[in-house]
Amino acid sequence: MKRVAVLISGGGSNMLALLRDMVGDHSGRAVFVGSNDPSAPGLVRAAQMGVAVAAVDHRAYGRDRAAFETALLEPILASEPDILCLAGFMRVLTPEFVRRFEGRMLNIHPSLLPKYPGLHTHARALAAGDAEAGCTVHEVTAELDAGPILGQARVPILAGDTEADLSARVLVQEHRLYPAVLRRFASGDRTRLDL
Ligand code: GAR
Numbered sequence: 001m002k003r004v005a006v007l008i009s010g011g012g013s014n015m016l017a018l019l020r021d022m023v024g025d026h027s028g029r030a031v032f033v034g035s036n037d038p039s040a041p042g043l044v045r046a047a048q049m050g051v052a053v054a055a056v057d058h059r060a061y062g063r064d065r066a067a068f069e070t071a072l073l074e075p076i077l078a079s080e081p082d083i084l085c086l087a088g089f090m091r092v093l094t095p096e097f098v099r100r101f102e103g104r105m106l107n108i109h110p111s112l113l114p115k116y117p118g119l120h121t122h123a124r125a126l127a128a129g130d131a132e133a134g135c136t137v138h139e140v141t142a143e144l145d146a147g148p149i150l151g152q153a154r155v156p157i158l159a160g161d162t163e164a165d166l167s168a169r170v171l172v173q174e175h176r177l178y179p180a181v182l183r184r185f186a187s188g189d190r191t192r193l194d195l
Contacts, residue, residue: 002186005032005081007072007089012042013171014087014108014178019049021179028186032079034072036091052079058091069097083186086140087178095142105140106185108178110170112136112152117145122166125157133157133166135174137181151181151193 004022006015012033019030033046038055047053054075061068068091076084086107098105111121113136125133134154141147153173157166177195184193 002028002082003031003080004028004083004085004182004186005034005076005079006030006046006085006087007076008033008035008040008042008087009037009090010040010042010088012040012045012088014174015042015085016045016049017175017179018085018087018182019046019051021183026183026186027188028083028182031081032076034075036068036072036089042088065092065094066096069094073097073100083182085178085182092144093140098140098142101140103139106137106150106178106182107140107145107147108174109136109138109145110167110174112154113138113145113149122163122170126161126163126166130157133170135170135177137178148190149192150185150190151177151195153177153195 006018008015015033022028022030030051033051033053035043035055036058038057043053043055056072058068082104084101084105112134116124132154134152136149137151138149139147155169155173181193
């Protein structure tokens with residue numbers, strides 16, 4: 001059984017989708033949910049599901065990213081994870097942190113990478129006049145949003161779509177894609193999944 005830790009920054013809807021899927025014959029079990037924001041609503045939801053939670057407020061460390069990560073690592077390592085999932089975790093991690101979890105850290109990103117790494121993905125897709133958008137689950141490497149792609153799900157962009165419309169349509173697919181990819185990844189299958 002693979003021990004799975006999840007990092008969030010906000011509502012944690014993707015984290016919940018992962019936790020809900022980690023039952024029965026799934027090769028993974030959730031052991032920890034962490035956040036850089038103590039007020040992240042997802043922490044309460046994870047705790048209600050019986051998972052250990054901790055928050056390390058990045059604002060307490062100013063610009064000292066390394067000190068923040070050292071503090072964040074403590075509860076993560078205490079949970080002895082085999083796999084670390086970023087699920088709406090909005091802090092950029094240092095190469096040192098990434099190296100510790102090389103080959104076993106996943107992220108979900110709300111675009112069809114390699115298009116639109118970084119922020120404001122839906123606004124950028126709309127501004128570009130794209131016909132479709134989507135989400136990507138990828139392995140985390142030191143370069144932002146650029147690791148090997150493990151899965152993608154696509155949605156159409158419809159006439160008159162707002163950023164909120166598109167975000168909501170993609171999020172539904174995120175909740176399908178991330179659990180499906182983690183299920184495969186935890187069982188040792190790293191082949192790409194397209195939904
Ligand atoms: C999700 O849309 C996720 O793809 C995005 O943040 C949202 C978190 O929602 N992640 C990123 O933008 C990472 N750069 P959630 O907290 O409800 O899962």
